Amino acid sequence: xxxxxxxxxxxxxxxxxxxxxxxxxxxxRETGGLDSLALAEFLFAIEDHFGITMPDEDANIDxxxxxxxLVDKVRAAKTA
Amino acid sequence: xxxxxxxxxxxxxAPHGDEPGALFQAxxxxxxxxxxxxxxxxxxxxxxxxxxxxxxxxxxLQLAGVDRVSQLAVAAADLALRDAGLxxxxxxxxxxxxxxxxxxxxxxxxxxxxxxGNGRVSPLTIPAFMxxxxxxxxxxxxxxxxxxxxxxxxxxxxxxxxxxxxxxIERGEVDMAIAGGSEALIVPGxxxxxxxxxxxxxxxxxxxxxxxxxxxxxxxxxALGEGAAFLVLESAERARGRGARSYATLAGWGxxxxxxxxxxxxxxxxxxxxxxxxxxxxLQPRDVGYCNAHGTATRIGDVVERNALADVWGDxxxxxxxxxxxxxxxxxxxxxxxxxxxxxxxxxxxxxxxxNANCSEVDPACSLNLVxxxxxxAPNIEAxxxxxxxxxxxxxxxxxRRP
Numbered sequence: 068x069x070x071x072x073x074x075x076x077x078x079x080x081x082x083x084x085x086x087x088x089x090x091x092x093x094x095x096r097e098t099g100g101l102d103s104l105a106l107a108e109f110l111f112a113i114e115d116h117f118g119i120t121m122p123d124e125d126a127n128i129d130x131x132x133x134x135x136x137l138v139d140k141v142r143a144a145k146t147a
Numbered sequence: 148x149x150x151x152x153x154x155x156x157x158x159x160x161a162p163h164g165d166e167p168g169a170l171f172q173a174x175x176x177x178x179x180x181x182x183x184x185x186x187x188x189x190x191x192x193x194x195x196x197x198x199x200x201x202x203x204x205x206x207x208l209q210l211a212g213v214d215r216v217s218q219l220a221v222a223a224a225d226l227a228l229r230d231a232g233l234x235x236x237x238x239x240x241x242x243x244x245x246x247x248x249x250x251x252x253x254x255x256x257x258x259x260x261x262x263x264g265n266g267r268v269s270p271l272t273i274p275a276f277m278x279x280x281x282x283x284x285x286x287x288x289x290x291x292x293x294x295x296x297x298x299x300x301x302x303x304x305x306x307x308x309x310x311x312x313x314x315x316i317e318r319g320e321v322d323m324a325i326a327g328g329s330e331a332l333i334v335p336g337x338x339x340x341x342x343x344x345x346x347x348x349x350x351x352x353x354x355x356x357x358x359x360x361x362x363x364x365x366x367x368x369x370a371l372g373e374g375a376a377f378l379v380l381e382s383a384e385r386a387r388g389r390g391a392r393s394y395a396t397l398a399g400w401g402x403x404x405x406x407x408x409x410x411x412x413x414x415x416x417x418x419x420x421x422x423x424x425x426x427x428x429x430l431q432p433r434d435v436g437y438c439n440a441h442g443t444a445t446r447i448g449d450v451v452e453r454n455a456l457a458d459v460w461g462d463x464x465x466x467x468x469x470x471x472x473x474x475x476x477x478x479x480x481x482x483x484x485x486x487x488x489x490x491x492x493x494x495x496x497x498x499x500x501x502x503n504a505n506c507s508e509v510d511p512a513c514s515l516n517l518v519x520x521x522x523x524x525a526p527n528i529e530a531x532x533x534x535x536x537x538x539x540x541x542x543x544x545x546x547x548r549r550p
Contacts, residue, residue, distance in 0.1 A: 083207040105211040107270040115267070 070142065071135040074113070078131070081112055091132040099131075113138060119145055152313045153386040153393040153550065156231025156379030157489050158327075160223045162195035162372055162476050167230075170476075171493045174501035177520050179356035179475045181370045185335050190342055193355035194333045195372035195477030212271030213284060214254025215373075219482075220281035220329035221288050223375035227325060228289065231379040231391060238389070241292040245321040246282045247312035248377075249298045249305025249328030251481030252337070253278035259334040281329045281375075293321050299481070302441070304328050305376070306484025306535035306543035310400035312380050322385050327377030327485035341371060346445055360505040361442035361471035362449050362513040369443045372477025376485035378492070393550040394496045398530070399428030405540035412448050412536055417455035420542035424532060425459070428546045433463040435546070436528035437500050437518075439491045441536045442471020443478060452534065453513045468525065470503035470518040484535040488545050491533040495547055498525050 075086035084099060095101045101109065110121050113134075119141045128134050162180030163170040173180075180195040197219065201210060204222045213221075224246075228234035237244075257275035261268045274280060279297035286295040294315065298308040305328025312326035341347055348368040350358035360366040386393055401423030405416030425432060441452055449471075457464050472490055479486055494500050503517040532546040 081207060082211070100208060102211075104271055104274060105208060108211045111270050 069135055070138040071132065074131060074135055074138065077112060077116055078109065081109065089131060091135070092130050094129045095131060096129065117142060148319070149317050150319055151383035152316045152397040153381050153383050154378050154395045154397060154492050154547070155381050155386050155391040155393055156227040156233065157394065157492065158223045158225065158227025158230055159374070159376040159486060159489055160197055160199060160219045160226070161374040161376065161486055162197055165222065165226060167489060167493060171490065171497065171501070174472055174475055174490065175499065175523055177475065177502060177504045179504065181356055181358060181477055183355045184333060185338060188335060188338065191350065192338050192342065193350060193358055193370045194338070195370060196333050197374050212275045214257045214275040214280065214331070216250060216254050216329050216331040217281040217284040219331055219373070219375035220248065221284050223327065223329065224285040224325050224377040225288065227327070227377040227379050233379065234289070237289065239323045241290050243293055243322040244291045245294040245296070245312060245315055245324045246285050246291050247296055247298065247308040247324055247326040248282035248285065249300065249308040249481045249484060250278045250281055251299060251301050251304050251330055252332050254280060255332035255334050255337050259336050262336060285325060289325065291325065300541045301537035301539050302478070302480055302483055303535040303537035303541050303543040304481035304484060306488060306533065306545055307402060307541065309378060309397070309485065309488055309545055310402055310543055313397045313400060316380055316382050322382055324380040325377050326380055327375065328482045329375030330479050330481040331373045332480070333371060333373050338371065347371070348444065357505045359444050359474045359477070361440065361444040361474050361503055362509055362515060362517060363506040364508045364510045366444040366446065366449065366510070368445050369473055369478040372479040374479050374482050374486060376482055376489045378485070378489060395492045395547040396550050397545060398548040399424040399430065399546035401427070401542070401544040403542050405542065407540065409540065410538050412451040413540070414451045414454040414458060416540065417452060417536055417542050418458045420544045421455060421459045424544040424546040428530070428548065430530055430546065432460040433466050435467060435530045435532055436525055437491070437494055437531035438467055438469045439487045439531070439533040440469050440471040441534040442473055444471065444473065449510070450512045452536065453515055456515065465516050467516060468500055468518050469515045470501055472501050474504040484533065484543060487533045487535070491531050492547055495528060495531045495549055498528050499523050500525050
């Protein structure tokens with residue numbers, strides 16, 4: 068289970084960023100144009116979308132792939 | 148050296164649209180933007196709201212944490228700069244430009260969403276709500292690096308902001324100012340609070356549009372409005388230097404406090420502000436042809452304003468034509484002073500006066516030379532003023548002259 072596709076869809080729906088425009092391995096801040104405020108809001112939207120609670124200690128996540136791995140982990144822990 | 152202050156740009160996002168000429172025409176035609184809202188509330192409510200397309204100004208990403216009150220401000224300020232011929236290519240030194248923005252409440256929608264979120268609160272609620280967010284967003288959008296200031300003085304907020312901007316230009320602290328304000332608090336919680344304050348107009352079903360009747364015998368209060376308006380102010384030297392059109396000169400302003408009561412208006416306090424504005428402009432009362440009144444259509448407020456005008460104008464009161472445009476665009480609170488200043492500037496520029504709508508029978512205690520719908524021409528007008536009198540007791544008067 069990878070949440071990457073769903074995250075790409077969510078970021079498209081919420082911020083109008085096409086999946087092809089945001090390299091999953093690139094910095095969301097530097098290449099995606101998501102500043103710290105937009106990222107905070109995006110994490111909030113992720114929680115709503117997946118019905119999960121994101122851990123606070125991973126605030127230094129920088130790429131969409133890293134985010135997808137974390138979301139996978141949280142979702143797996145929830146279903147376990 | 149004192150610099151003369153010119154109004155070189157006008158921008159508005161109002162219940163009557165975002166084109167100043169169309170707004171002014173709607174007022175001349177007596178078109179009310181007030182309509183029923185929130186039918187789910189226990190008591191009937193009405194307000195003048197803005198049909199705003201935020202995608203004209205923001206990408207979805209840019210909207211993260213930007214409350215409607217800031218969105219309206221960014222749009223109106225951008226329109227003002229475009230009108231002045233300064234956007235997108237502003238030639239001013241960014242450090243010599245200031246933003247002076249009025250806002251009464253801040254991001255009401257963000258706060259309302261926090262209360263109603265059943266514990267789910269957006270992490271951007273605070274930056275969205277903070278009352279200085281509108282000014283900050285305008286600064287980021289326009290690259291303004293001088294003073295970026297917010298004035299929260301209830302119903303006088305943006306009138307005070309414009310006066311403060313004019314002072315900064317007059318003293319030479321900035322070359323250019325984007326001055327005005329925004330308010331967007333038409334959300335159920337805030338409307339309920341205003342209803343509880345007992346200052347809103349009552350109305351029968353189907354009659355919301357005519358609910359606000361300034362200076363009329365049957366007046367019962369105001370309706371809330373939302374929107375934003377900004378003026379571009381420049382020193383006369385700078386405006387002349389770049390060949391800018393000047394709509395008007397901001398020749399005088401009066402700022403003072405009643406220091407008597409938090410919400411009850413006070414004629415002597417208002418008269419002090421009126422005299423101060425006249426004195427600064429070097430004008431006599433008879434020189435002023437039009438007053439855009441504060442005119443909230445409350446039982447007490449209109450009489451007190453009339454008495455203040457009568458005190459200062461004396462035997463010349465009949466020569467002063469008066470109207471309150473709140474009858475048509477509602478009370479925009481923190482943005483009221485700015486939109487009414489903009490309307491006053493247009494009245495002077497076009498030599499036409501917006502009528503005092505919905506006043507079929509003038510209250511004898513409010514006897515003024517009210518502008519009637521069929522007599523709006525003012526071919527000889529040279530000066531006009533806008534009154535803003537706030538809860539908290541602060542009074543602000545802006546006095547404009549033809550350039």
